[in-house]
Amino acid sequence: MPDSGGSLGFAKRILMPKLQVTGHGVNSNKNCLYLIENKTKMRYTNTHILRMGIRGGIVQKILVVEDDLALSSGLCFELDMSGYLTVASYNCWKTKQLLKTEHFDLAILDVNLPDGNGFGLCKEMKQDFPELPVIFLTANDLDQDVLKGFDFGADDYITKPFNVQILKRRVEAVLHRVSVSSKKMEDCYDDGYLRIDFSELTSFKNNEKLNITPNEYKLLTILRNNAGNIVTRQILLEKLWDCDGNYINDHTLTVNINRLRAKIEDGSHTYIKTVRGIGYIWTGEKA
Numbered sequence: 699m700p701d702s703g704g705s706l707g708f709a710k711r712i713l714m715p716k717l718q719v720t721g722h723g724v725n726s727n728k729n730c731l732y733l734i735e736n737k738t739k740m741r742y743t744n745t746h747i748l749r750m751g752i753r754g755g756i757v758q759k760i761l762v763v764e765d766d767l768a769l770s771s772g773l774c775f776e777l778d779m780s781g782y783l784t785v786a787s788y789n790c791w792k793t794k795q796l797l798k799t800e801h802f803d804l805a806i807l808d809v810n811l812p813d814g815n816g817f818g819l820c821k822e823m824k825q826d827f828p829e830l831p832v833i834f835l836t837a838n839d840l841d842q843d844v845l846k847g848f849d850f851g852a853d854d855y856i857t858k859p860f861n862v863q864i865l866k867r868r869v870e871a872v873l874h875r876v877s878v879s880s881k882k883m884e885d886c887y888d889d890g891y892l893r894i895d896f897s898e899l900t901s902f903k904n905n906e907k908l909n910i911t912p913n914e915y916k917l918l919t920i921l922r923n924n925a926g927n928i929v930t931r932q933i934l935l936e937k938l939w940d941c942d943g944n945y946i947n948d949h950t951l952t953v954n955i956n957r958l959r960a961k962i963e964d965g966s967h968t969y970i971k972t973v974r975g976i977g978y979i980w981t982g983e984k985a
Contacts, residue, residue, distance in 0.1 A: 761797075762774055762777070831873070832853055833854040833855070901962070931976070
């Protein structure tokens with residue numbers, strides 16, 4: 699398939715409604731994504747990927763909970779055509795079973811379901827899967843219903859009848875917001891006592907700002923990204939360079955570790971454990 703923007707719509711019409719993604723069905727490299735369907739390899743550039751429901755080489759999966767079969771089918775088709783992978787559910791029971799066995803990036807939820815209420819279902823979903831974003835799509839258009847939906851944890855509330863293009867934009871917006879929030883969480887460490895923002899290079903201990911050097915942030919990043927595992931002194935020496943690009947020797951590493959400990963630890967809070975003769979372990983949680 700040519701890699702021109704004009705060919706994307708044609709490829710999606712062929713591929714997306716029937717897309718089945720397995721461990722062997724998605725191949726990716728730095729510059730493009732290959733989706734394999736019916737033994738045919740379809741190639742997409744990064745530009746194509748950004749225009750579809752694919753982030754980081756992963757097709758985003760959406761759970762559609764709607765008991766109107768015609769609406770459910772049409773909605774799933776439209777989302778599949780936009781590059782998402784949809785799974786349809788028609789009642790509360792099936793929804794709960796699917797959530798136990800599959801991972802979803804987003805749930806679109808009706809309120810009036812044959813075996814229960816969407817508000818109650820949303821409450822249970824948020825209790826068990828707090829990071830799962832939920833968009834209500836319902837005919838319940840009273841202000842009190844909209845407010846109730848947000849009270850139960852909804853990320854958006856859309857009333858029927860609706861414009862499918864606007865729905866898709868709202869789906870994209872919610873998924874983007876969740877993705878940015880998740881990335882920010884990954885860039886931060888906060889246990890209530892020690893707070894470190896690795897993207898902003900700021901840190902606080904017991905709400906007091908710390909003066910941590912760039913090399914110490916490098917140390918923190920390496921140790922925290924390998925939380926619970928031993929990071930050998932040799933690995934740290936290979937990865938650490940000072941601000942002027944000079945290699946850090948064994949003695950300098952020891953000095954940096956000791957200074958870092960003095961800044962972030964106290965008698966009741968320990969984050970870096972020494973494994974004598976081998977290296978160090980970050981004993982705080984990873985995130």
